[in-house]
Amino acid sequence: MSQLRINECIPSGDLLTPGHLACPGCAAPLAMKLALNTLGSDTVVVMPACCYTIIAGPWPQSSLQVPVYHTAFATGPAVASGVRAALDMQGKHDTTVMVWVGDGGTFDIGLQSLSGAAERNENILYVCYDNEAYMNTGIQRSSATPWGAWTTTTPAQFPEASNKKDILAIMAAHNIPYAASATPAYPVDFVEKVTKAKAMRGTRFLHVLSPCPPGWKCGDDEGLELARMAVQNRVFPIVEVEDGQRWRLTMDHAGDAVEPYLRRQGRFRHLNGEQVTHIQADIDARWEQLLRRVESSGGEVPRAPALAGARA
Amino acid sequence: MPDNIPVTPGPRGVPQVAMSRTSTLVTRTGSWKYIRPAYHDRVAPCNARCPVGIDIEGYLNLLREGRVDDARDLLLQENPMPSVTGRVCHHPCENACNRRALDGAVAIHAVERALGDLAHERPAPIPTATPRAERVAVVGSGPAGLASAYHLARLGYGVTVYETADKPGGMLRLGIPEYRLPRAVLDRDIDRVRAHGVDIKCGVRVGVDVTWDDLTSTFDAVCVSTGAHTSRALGVPGESLPGVRAGLAFLRDVNDGQRPALGARVVVVGGGNTAMDCARAALRLGAQVTVAYRRTRDAMPAIREEVEDAEREGAQFVFLANPVEFTGANGRVQSLTCERMALGEPDASGRRRPMPTGETFVIEADTVLTAIGESSTLEGFPGDVTRNDAGLEVDALGGTTRDLLFAGGDVTDLERTVADALGAGKRAAIGIDRHLRRHAGDTAELNALRFATGNLSAARWMQRDPVRRVDPINDVVGTDDITLSQYRRMPRHADAHLPSDVARGGFAEVNEGLTAAEAMDEAQRCFNCGVCTQCDVCLIFCPDAAITRVEGGAYAIALDYCKGCGICAAECPRGAITMTQDRT
Numbered sequence: 029m030s031q032l033r034i035n036e037c038i039p040s041g042d043l044l045t046p047g048h049l050a051c052p053g054c055a056a057p058l059a060m061k062l063a064l065n066t067l068g069s070d071t072v073v074v075m076p077a078c079c080y081t082i083i084a085g086p087w088p089q090s091s092l093q094v095p096v097y098h099t100a101f102a103t104g105p106a107v108a109s110g111v112r113a114a115l116d117m118q119g120k121h122d123t124t125v126m127v128w129v130g131d132g133g134t135f136d137i138g139l140q141s142l143s144g145a146a147e148r149n150e151n152i153l154y155v156c157y158d159n160e161a162y163m164n165t166g167i168q169r170s171s172a173t174p175w176g177a178w179t180t181t182t183p184a185q186f187p188e189a190s191n192k193k194d195i196l197a198i199m200a201a202h203n204i205p206y207a208a209s210a211t212p213a214y215p216v217d218f219v220e221k222v223t224k225a226k227a228m229r230g231t232r233f234l235h236v237l238s239p240c241p242p243g244w245k246c247g248d249d250e251g252l253e254l255a256r257m258a259v260q261n262r263v264f265p266i267v268e269v270e271d272g273q274r275w276r277l278t279m280d281h282a283g284d285a286v287e288p289y290l291r292r293q294g295r296f297r298h299l300n301g302e303q304v305t306h307i308q309a310d311i312d313a314r315w316e317q318l319l320r321r322v323e324s325s326g327g328e329v330p331r332a333p334a335l336a337g338a339r340a
Numbered sequence: 341m342p343d344n345i346p347v348t349p350g351p352r353g354v355p356q357v358a359m360s361r362t363s364t365l366v367t368r369t370g371s372w373k374y375i376r377p378a379y380h381d382r383v384a385p386c387n388a389r390c391p392v393g394i395d396i397e398g399y400l401n402l403l404r405e406g407r408v409d410d411a412r413d414l415l416l417q418e419n420p421m422p423s424v425t426g427r428v429c430h431h432p433c434e435n436a437c438n439r440r441a442l443d444g445a446v447a448i449h450a451v452e453r454a455l456g457d458l459a460h461e462r463p464a465p466i467p468t469a470t471p472r473a474e475r476v477a478v479v480g481s482g483p484a485g486l487a488s489a490y491h492l493a494r495l496g497y498g499v500t501v502y503e504t505a506d507k508p509g510g511m512l513r514l515g516i517p518e519y520r521l522p523r524a525v526l527d528r529d530i531d532r533v534r535a536h537g538v539d540i541k542c543g544v545r546v547g548v549d550v551t552w553d554d555l556t557s558t559f560d561a562v563c564v565s566t567g568a569h570t571s572r573a574l575g576v577p578g579e580s581l582p583g584v585r586a587g588l589a590f591l592r593d594v595n596d597g598q599r600p601a602l603g604a605r606v607v608v609v610g611g612g613n614t615a616m617d618c619a620r621a622a623l624r625l626g627a628q629v630t631v632a633y634r635r636t637r638d639a640m641p642a643i644r645e646e647v648e649d650a651e652r653e654g655a656q657f658v659f660l661a662n663p664v665e666f667t668g669a670n671g672r673v674q675s676l677t678c679e680r681m682a683l684g685e686p687d688a689s690g691r692r693r694p695m696p697t698g699e700t701f702v703i704e705a706d707t708v709l710t711a712i713g714e715s716s717t718l719e720g721f722p723g724d725v726t727r728n729d730a731g732l733e734v735d736a737l738g739g740t741t742r743d744l745l746f747a748g749g750d751v752t753d754l755e756r757t758v759a760d761a762l763g764a765g766k767r768a769a770i771g772i773d774r775h776l777r778r779h780a781g782d783t784a785e786l787n788a789l790r791f792a793t794g795n796l797s798a799a800r801w802m803q804r805d806p807v808r809r810v811d812p813i814n815d816v817v818g819t820d821d822i823t824l825s826q827y828r829r830m831p832r833h834a835d836a837h838l839p840s841d842v843a844r845g846g847f848a849e850v851n852e853g854l855t856a857a858e859a860m861d862e863a864q865r866c867f868n869c870g871v872c873t874q875c876d877v878c879l880i881f882c883p884d885a886a887i888t889r890v891e892g893g894a895y896a897i898a899l900d901y902c903k904g905c906g907i908c909a910a911e912c913p914r915g916a917i918t919m920t921q922d923r924t
Contacts, residue, residue: 030830030865031913035876046885046901047364052372053905058883089367090360215880241905249906249919252881256825 037216041065048091050083053241053248055255056157057083058212060092060128063155066222069094071124072111076104076138078130079164079240080157101137104129105145108152116151124153124226131158131172135193146202149230153222156195156233159240167243174263175310176303177295179243184298191310196235196269197321203272204231210266211237213255217266217278224268237264245294257289262315267322275321280330286311365901369884373904377878377897380918381809382870383792386433386448388816391759392425392487393766393795394418396433396448397871398807399455403863404873412459414806415452417799419762420490421483421529423460424512426453427521427851429759430613430643438869441819444832446865447854454859460528466536467804469496474560474776477502479546482510483758484749485565486533487765488738488772491798492563493536495773500559501540502550508540510567511750512758514592515614517621518847520646547720561744561772564732565765568716568750574609578666579710583673587618587711594621602627603706607676608655609633609663610711611640616647618709619655623844629655630703634662634681639691645851649837653844658703660694666708676703716751728753736786737771738764746771763795770801792816810872810894813918817870821915826877833862872916878908 043064050057056079064071073096075081081098085091099107104127112125129138134156145152161179162168169179172195173188182188199207205228210218218236225232237258239251246254258264259279263286266279286308290296299307323329350356384397395414402411415422426449437445476492478485481503489499507513508530512521534540544550546566555562571586573579587608593600606622608615611633619629631650633640636659640647651657661678668674678701681694716731726733726741730753738746748764750756770789774781789796792814799805836852837843843850854862872894879887879895886902887895897908909917 030827030867031873031875032826032828033875034826034880038876038880042885044885045363045365046898047367047369048884049364049367049369050883052903053907054883056883057885058881058907061883061885085360085364085367087358088360089362089364091364093363096360212881247906248904249910252907252911253823253825 032216034216038062038219039065041068043069043093045091045093047089048083048085050079051240051242053251054079054083055212055238055240055251056080056159057091059155059157059218059236059238062212062215062218063126063222064092064094066219067124067126067226070122071126072097072115074099074104074108074111074125074127076127076129076133077101078128078133079159080128080130082164101133103141104133104138105141105150105152105154108154109145109148109150112151125151127152127154129154129156130163131156131160132162132170134158135171135195143202146199146204146231146233149204151229151231153225153232153234155236157236157238159238159243160192161240161243163240163243174307176299176307178245178298179295187298194314196233196267199233200269200272200275202231204233205229205271206232206268207235207272208233208268208278209235209237209264211255211259211264213237213239213252214259214266214279221268221278243295245297246292250292254289254292257284257292260284261286261289262311263289265315265318267318273325274327275318275325276327277322277330281315283315368900369903370898370900373902375904375906375919375921376899376902377904377906377908377917377919378811379872379895379916380811380813381872381916382813382918383794383816384869384871385436385438385816385818386446387791388794389432389436390791391432391755391757391763391795392419393763393791393797395791395797395799395805395807397866397868400446400448400451400863400866401807401868401871401873403451403860404866404868408455408458408860409462409464410806412455412462413464414799415455416459416464417804418766418797420487420533421762422452422456423525424456424483424521424529425759425762426450426456426853427525428512428516430757432759438817438819438822438867439865441822442824442827443829447832447835447862450833450835450854451859451863453853454856456529458856459532463532467494469494472496472776474498475500476561476563476772477555477559478563478565479555480510480565480567480749480751481508481530481540481542482565482567482749482761483512484567484761484765484768485510485563486530487762488563488565488746488748488769489538489765490533490536491766491769492772493533493538494798495769495802497773497776499538501538502544502546503540503542504545506542508542510565511569514569514595515588515617517591517595517617519620519624519843519850520617522849545719547718552720552722556744560776561746563738563765563768563772564718564740564745564747564751565749565761565768566716566718566751568714568731568756570715570717571710572713572715574663574710574712576663576665578668578673581666581668581673582671583668583706584666584708584710587614587709588714590709591617591621594625599625604628605704605706606630607632607703607705607708608711609676609708610713611635611642612711612713613642613646614714615711616642616650618711619650620653620844622707622709623650623653623655624847627707630658630705631655632658632661632663632676632678632703634660634694635691636660636683649850652840654840661701662694662696664700673705673708676705676708677701678703714750714756718751735771736767737774738768739771739775744775766798767796770796770798773801787814790814810916817915822867822869823911823913826911826913827867830865832865833858868914870915873914875913877911877913878917881907881911883907
């Protein structure tokens with residue numbers, strides 16, 4: 029069958045209930061559904077302030093059928109370290125502690141506690157679902173917002189002027205056992221990475237591109253297609269890093285032009301041709317840098333143009 | 341949800357540490373939506389474009405499920421001669437195939453051919469029809485006549501086919517050379533029609549041996565499918581010189597086993613399939629062949645593969661060349677003078693009209709074969725039946741302007757291909773059935789028999805369509821409705837061909853098709869446009885976990901929770917989910 033048989037690779041389950049409060053078309057609950065159903069019910073979620081604080085549901089309801097600990101913005105990994113210690117004291121070494129947090133709580137506000145937990149190699153799985161701004165509070169820029177993007181704090185006349193932080197390189201530089209990028213738009217790759225992370229011990233970091241229709245100014249049904257475009261045009265390369273040393277591309281990236289991706293999103297609508305060229309040049313430079321990392325760590329680098337959507 | 345942790349309630353029952361103990365199922369987020377998804381099977385473009393009206397997507401889907409015999413039966417419900425069409429059809433289905441946007445159209449012709457050939461090894465059971473008292477005469481045993489006879493027999497009528505030639509097949513036998521359609525293959529497909537109880541009487545010239553009035557008074561209905569066998573004349577000086585021949589007459593000789601002497605240099609005039617057949621047949625008789633065509637390669641009406649094969653076998657092409665005069669020497673044609681044409685404005689066919697430039701050039705020729713089209717002649721045919729330049733005028737069901745007289749195929753004013761003829765024969769059969777049963781259906785009823793605006797489905801007319809469609813919408817799935825990223829690349833299987841030097845040495849079949857295993861593989865490339873295959877993509881991608889599987893293999897959408905984001909419809913690989921305005 030020429031269709032990708034994703035249903036043979038995706039675990040079913042009902043650890044995410046309907047009725048959650050995500051906006052229509054939000055990819056974060058899809059990521060949560062895939063992650064939870066892969067991890068199973070023996071999981072504790074620690075959730076600093078982020079969109080998902082709302083999505084999970086107001087007290088006394090929860091859309092996650094596992095224990096969830098809501099924490100302050102900056103404290104996710106610190107709280108998770110404590111939860112881990114408490115579980116370990118009870119002998120529950122196999123329970124997965126998952127921090128689930130947005131880009132603001134990872135790239136900006138939570139970075140110190142994440143760095144601390146990674147330094148201690150705390151036995152936690154940290155998942156950053158990255159929608160590239162503080163979406164929940166009204167689309168304010170974060171340090172995950174890409175250069176040139178509109179947000180309410182970087183209006184079209186003065187769009188985002190900094191490059192997005194390379195969070196995966198930051199985390200890999202902590203030499204943690206596992207750091208990877210994924211997107212629910214490629215669910216098989218996503219599930220494989222969660223499965224792999226679950227089986228490991230120590231700090232595991234997953235950077236998840238999670239399209240946000242209101243924040244990206246795209247149609248409710250366009251997010252996943254945009255995420256696939258972001259992978260294929262190398263805006264968001266799909267990689268994994270083991271022990272901070274071994275970099276590997278886990279999917280093919282066709283190397284499509286970035287412009288169609290930008291043009292489909294209202295947050296980039298103001299960009300002129302020169303700015304698009306600048307973005308393309310930046311993507312190309314980062315891709316070269318990534319290939320050097322992959323190559324220098326003994327990984328395989330694609331030589332020929334790859335096929336869109338094919339698994340490496 | 342942990343429920344074994346003691347909680348000390350505070351004032352008004354609120355715990356000091358807020359702890360959720362219920363799920364969000366109480367929140368009916370379905371009230372947010374203004375559009376809702378629904379499963380509606382739609383029409384695959386191949387089905388809509390098939391002139392025969394074959395449920396191509398349907399049989400490919402059955403093959404996907406490994407139900408080979410069911411696929412064969414579904415194919416045979418619409419097409420009596422799949423071994424023939426699998427070889428000679430111009431396959432507009434493939435031109436419409438959405439897979440072209442990924443890695444090449446599904447090689448539908450090759451799958452059809454394999455299924456057709458399999459149907460000879462493992463014949464389909466002949467369905468029993470309630471016999472009807474009425475008898476129908478079919479005049480002409482080409483694809484239109486055989487199709488109408490086949491479908492009428494399956495509807496229970498007694499059918500007699502009259503054929504002028506000594507063997508049935510019409511243009512399939514007289515016009516198409518053996519290297520494209522081996523006679524054994526043709527005979528087997530005709531035998532299938534006979535096996536349905538159709539009586540084929542050869543060597544009978546209707547209008548001469550039997551009058552049309554005899555037929556209309558003896559039979560309850562008559563289907564005219566006598567074809568178009570008269571080569572159109574170029575109308576230029578020197579056309580009557582010896583050595584200038586009608587291409588069709590030449591093919592008729594060759595297909596009859598003769599090997600006419602042509603001389604060394606043969607020029608074929610025309611760009612259609614008859615021209616290609618003439619060129620390739622002449623190559624096989626040892627000639628050097630030049631094809632002169634007044635338009636360009638893109639505008640050639642011939643099947644693209646035929647042009648490529650002719651070229652591979654050594655035919656030369658001269659485009660934008662319009663014959664203006666034949667010149668003879670010693671009582672025989674010696675050369676052909678052509679005027680160089682230039683492309684002008686598009687004409688009625690949408691192709692750019694060739695315009696004379698005044699410049700001429702000469703091509704030497706020992707024989708010239710003209711193949712610029714054929715027209716129909718009907719001897720002794722009733723004069724009160726309306727016809728126009730292209731042939732008999734027929735309505736949507738093959739009805740002529742005279743009661744009980746129906747027509748289909750090249751004798752009518754419709755497209756002249758094998759597939760169109762088979763489709764027209766089926767329409768005439770349905771028209772005759774409606775007429776004889778005094779069934780007054782309306783346009784809506786007829787449209788329900790169509791795949792979108794395509795041909796009628798015999799299976800639907802007989803209410804024997806085995807394919808169950810989910811709340812169908814009769815519109816075509818376009819490439820935009822397909823989610824290409826849900827498919828992996830899988831290159832199209834290429835037909836095996838005889839090497840060109842071997843091919844032009846004789847009349848053995850050139851295109852050897854695919855092996856049965858390759859053809860089954862090729863069937864797996866089908867996107868199943870518009871038809872849910874229960875692939876679970878909607879269920880996996882729904883961010884609201886609002887889609888579940890239900891008993892029997894279908895899906896249910898919890899509309900109480902679905903927010904109408906449309907991701908299921910957008911991600912559906914094949915356009916089987918439609919978003920509709922919310923009624924609330």
